Amino acid sequence: SQKIEQNSEALNIQEGKTATLTCNYTNYSPAYLQWYRQDPGRGPVFLLLIRENEKEKRKERLKVTFDTTLKQSLFHITASQPADSATYLCARSYGNKLVFGAGTILRVKS
């Protein structure tokens, strides 16, 4: 089966710092990886997508990288704010499916 692994421990950082979240996958590289944000009790919301032939993608304060050699994607939030506190989910494509990681909780303290 295709696995997606994210840090199970919460990431606590100070406001203004850069948060870096990790997503590791097994087996063959997916056609793309997606990152979602989920707030407590709500459905995930799409943030960014990166394809296997792309090394980096940016959107405002967000940046995603994709390293097919390491089988890893990194998700960065620069100049983090308390409002960025949430759970961030990584998902990989797998045929007609999307396989999600368990998510990493990010807490940004002011």
Added chain:
Amino acid sequence: EAQVTQNPRYLITVTGKKLTVTCSQNMNHEYMSWYRQDPGLGLRQIYYSMNVEVTDKGDVPEGYKVSRKEKRNFPLILESPSPNQTSLYFCASSRPPTGRGETQYFGPGTRLLVL
């Protein structure tokens, strides 16, 4: 407003009592799916549908049924719920996953407790 709706949002039931959770989307998406989310396990796909009358099993289909008679609706049916189906359920829709990257739009979730 583009959205995925689910009903009910909260449900408490007893073992063995059949229930249906409805899901509807207004974006004319062909692809719809159901996920369950449990602590530490993340989102796991239960069933998905590529289009009307086309459904397929996800990773955890046991104990669930689905149907896709209309493009906008994709109900999840638990014929005989058991306590291990207590979970948070999400419906999602998108254009067909073709490898170009299709954003999943999620509903607000249905919290189910089976006693």
